[in-house]
Amino acid sequence: MKSYILSNTNVDSLDYYLNKEVDIVGSCAYGNYLIDLIDIDSDLYKKDIDLVILLLDGDELKKVSNLQDIFSAVNNFLNRKNCFFLFSTITLKPSYVDSYLNSFSYFEFNANKDIIDFQRSNKNVFILDIHRIFLQHGSNKCLDNKFWYIGKIKYTALFFEQISKEINNIVRAINSNIKKVLVLDLDNTVWGGVIGEGDGNIQLSNDGIGKIYLEFQQNVKYLNSLGVLLAINSKNDYEDAIKGLRNKNSVLSEGDFIVIKANWNDKASNMIEISNELDLSLDSFVFIDDNPVERELIKTKLPEVSVPEFPKELYEYNQWFISDTIYKFFPRVFLSAEDKSKTKQYKANKKRINLKYNSVDIKSFLNSLEIDLNVVVNDIANIERLAQLTQKTNQFNLTTRRYNTNDIINFIESDSRIVYSIEYKDKFMVEGVVGLSIIEIKGEEAILEVFLLSCRVLGRNVENYFLEKICNNFVNSKVKKIIGHYYPTNRNKIVKNFYANNGFFKQDHNTFFKEIE
């Protein structure tokens, strides 16, 4: 967008901060902004320009000019030239000679009110809210006296950085170069906690941590009403996803989402399916997930998708979502009637094509994660965690046997049982103990009484490695046969074929075995 900069101070440094979308083709000579606006022979009139940016410093304005003169100059200019105009709000320096005699906030307030009224009566004029940037960062961090006296530059690098970010966002909004779909994970993203674990309680309420997620949902709902489509891409049983969205406190409901992918496929494949079903390209997608491994998968496999970093501090979640996600990817300067009914339109048009499976090379991705697995025998130091895993794990759990810490201690001390556990870490995080298997030795048979894995690390081949390690452990021992059971519950369908897929033979409808060489 060809842009021309007008200001009553030296803001040419902006050129060093704006991105390529804002192409600066000219700026006024120092102090000449009003002359350029009036003089029909100025570069401002002669050049081919899409956008004019007027950055007004309040103190300089207060000394010399009258806002009404500026408004009529801008009106005259816009009558002759068809382009967009970005008009800044103003801020005054912190103190004045007349100290308490006059209220400077009064001047600021009135000037800003007039500027915004002017903007509202002109459809090609938008506001560049400098005043809010000062509020956020403070005058001391935005103003610099030294560079003012050296080079008539009022502002600091921080201010130029912030104001450029703002201009970049607004230009993207004017160009309608914004994202269309917000794709969300569920557990610890849309609500707190893991709905598939334990008794399925989630944090979503008006209190404490639950309120963070409740407000997040309110923000997402509002964004949806501004024409952003919503989709889910999560690793959950579909029934659990729906259960979460039907939670009595949930602001978001199934109907708000245009596509819901809640399954155990890798998220990159899910993302491609969402894109195909909506017939929207991946570069119009923004993906939010608390899990760095999932984010990395999407970033490496589908680089067109925008994947913002998750905030380090959960309390900053909503602030982060608004300033780093909405402003960056979904900024708006206009809203059409059509925008407001986007979800409905897309639902009507959604292509229900039968998809061929889009294969994503997961293996190379897993290699890049630097996964480090460690199988531990009789891990007496972690009995609480081992008991907790039996209590909480519903999905990847072959037998769903629940034990307390005393039970675990008894198993560890018993001669007829071996307790295996597996620890996981990768380049992003140390998950600690994520899997458990309890084996009962009966003569020449080893029976897998428990085999489970936390769903946090599903889809990374941890389960296969774990089972293989356990089986290998019995090579050259008296054990000749390993037996595993699958006891179906309404939660553990994903492990139905686990033993069969790992080289076990079916003995009867829920018993599988493998001979040891």
Add this chain to the structure above:
Amino acid sequence: MKTKVLNIAQNLFQHEVFVDSKINDFEKWDSLGQLTLFMALEGEFGIKFTHEEIIETNSIDKIISLINKKNV
């Protein structure tokens, strides 16, 4: 610190910058570029430069030794 300085200069000047680069080596490192660079350095390192330092310190290696001196 050296890499930080090079990164800042590179981002501002949109040009490859080396330790022996100096003012007027490329289009964007003119007198305005010089001021803009020092504004950014003050922000990044939390230090202040005098007017003279800003005028005289006009190459990357001089800038690096100046910042080193200030940190002592």
